[in-house]
Amino acid sequence: MTTLIVENIVTRVSNVTQTDLATTLKLDRSSVSLALSGSSKVSAETRRRVRETALKMNYRPNIAARQLKSSQPMIFGLLLPETFETLSEPIVVMTLQALARQTAEKGIMLNILTESMITGLIENPTFILPNGIFVWGDVDAAILANDMFKGFPLQVLDPCHHSYKSFGFPAVKIDNFGGAQVVTEHLIERGAEHLLFIMGAPEHLGHQKRLEGARSVWTQMMPKDDMTICTFDNLTDEMLSAFASKPRCAVFCSNDTTAIRIWQQLILKGITIPEQVLLAGFDNTPTAQLIGLTSAVFDCEAFARAAMETLLQFIDNTGRVIQPDPIPVTLHAGKTT
Structure with missing residues (x-):
């Protein structure tokens, strides 16, 4: 670390105390304490003044001190x-x-x-x-x-x-960049010559890092023009079918949820996995494990x-x-x- x-x-966390509030307001500390607790033993006007001043001075109760007293x-x-x-x-x-x-x-x-x-x-x-x-x-x-x-x-x-x-x-943080690099290297080792990277959540910073990681490996090892990038929402049946018709192609989705949807679409089209299309996701969710999806995984406990x-x-x-x-x-x- x-x-x-x-x-x-x-x-520093605000160290304003009730004594500070009392000094500022020219009140005794017990009146400030009662006002902060909402007690009717002090007037509504005093309660209002104390709360307004506490807000202006960024006063916060000391929870650690209270816990020491109450063993909470x-x-x-x-x-x-x-x-x-x-x-x-x-x-x-x-x-x-x-x-x-x-x-x-x-x-x-x-x-x-x-x-x-x-x-x-x-x-x-x-x-x-x-x-x-x-x-x-x-x-x-x-x-x-x-x-x-x-x-x-x-x-x-x-x-x-x-x-x-x-x-x-x-x-x-999760090493999204490094994880995507590992998956892309694996796809290339398995013979991929064309890569379709599908963004499941384009605004997600982690998914953006996954795209960067995949692209960094692909452009170093393979022709840049043989990598296609699109979002799941923009992917049409025609686009998927056209890509799947290419020899030695692979689809890498930025998460498992998207990869499982692509898996379903390919199966419905009669396209075999992995014989015709290599498929990978990210997160290694329980559902992904059930269908045997290649994925990236991090240790949740760690x-x-x-x-x-x-x-x-x-x-x-x-x-x-x-x-x-x-x-x-x-x-x-x-x-x-």
């Missing part, structure tokens, strides 16, 4: 997109299951958060944040740009939303372990980002090649 400081992201376990949040669409992807579910096991083994509570819940946290300065937050990589990075998250322990898991092109948050270790080290080192190396991706050679 390497250690780095991310500019404009890592600063650490709490990590898991931020997912509002629609939970990401949970339809098998590889995401497998990774989150591994993360849940990791937190449970360490006695850490894992709470699901959504983007609207984070908005609520930003607007409510008295809300107690978890000790740290895992952010799944298809959550828009813009929500994390709020000052509240400066220096806050968070870890982006596989940053794939296009917004991460311009934000440098601490992240655990991914979750890296995320857990780096977030804990961030908390222990108060602001030092431990940036792990990308999780390696290896080849799973199946019956389709």
